[in-house]
Amino acid sequence: MSDRIVNSLTLFSTVGSGLIAGIFFAFSVFVMTALVRLPPAQGIAAMQSINIVILNPLFGLVFGGTALACGVLAITSCFKWGEAGMMYLLVGSIFYLIGSFLVTIVFNVPLNDALAAVDPGSAQGADLWIRYNASWTAWNHVRTIASLAALVSFMMAFRQIG
Template sequence: MIERLLNSLTFFSAIGSGVVAGLFFAFSVFVMTALARLPSAQGIAAMQSINVAILNPLFGLVFAGTALACVILSITSFFRWGEAGAIYLLAGSLIYIVGSILVTLVFNVPLNDMLAAVDPNSAEGADLWRRYITSWTAWNHVRTVATLAALTSFIIAFRQLG
């Protein structure tokens, strides 16, 4: 029973990390580039809309649900230390929690909050938008690499647990 739960949580964490990595990858590769090409007022308005729309139950389930599974897996990995896959469970969990959740909370969300408070048609908005695009995208690259690394760790762990 415990083995089945561990395998299920590892599988869920791999899928969750992969879905989140795909989302972050899309923003890093083309969404932010496309928004940056728009006049600042339009780019700001579009990103403000995206930041509201993303706060939905399905995204929350994947983003936060994966984090919760990672917390459980990281704790479990200590009890299984020395067994096959334990180091990969811990690595994947910590990478996801730090590289996705922590980076989002410390860097991307505050930037989103500043953008939400600005008038898209103001000079202040245009100035913020130039800084936002550069900084938000750089931190999103970090999240993309981290979630891909977490995905890789979970795949290796899942194969070793098998």
């Protein structure tokens, strides 16, 4: 793969992981805190709405596109092992693919699906909301840290290969 393509994918992955880290950080620091302060029915309804609205092409491009770029960079780094920055590319790609993308698919999405299926005003909804907040937010902290670690790794790689 040409150096120009690797540089472009590294830049894209740097920006993408930074944007995703920012989104996850915002949820961990203030969005979920604000939603928990609402009555359960309102918090559930707000999060259900957020989970629908976030599924848009722009978010998909950043979240999924970064995962795709990371997959290509991880493979490329293995073939170019020993060259400047390849260790950082591999580490950044692993942080993003496992800590951000995979954690989202395995943990956060099923929690979102369970929340989507509940009536916000029901007793079942209120019970689920308590468990949802604790678990979803904990996994979101993992995604935030992993995305930040990916960002730093890609910045280090870019310094060496750029």
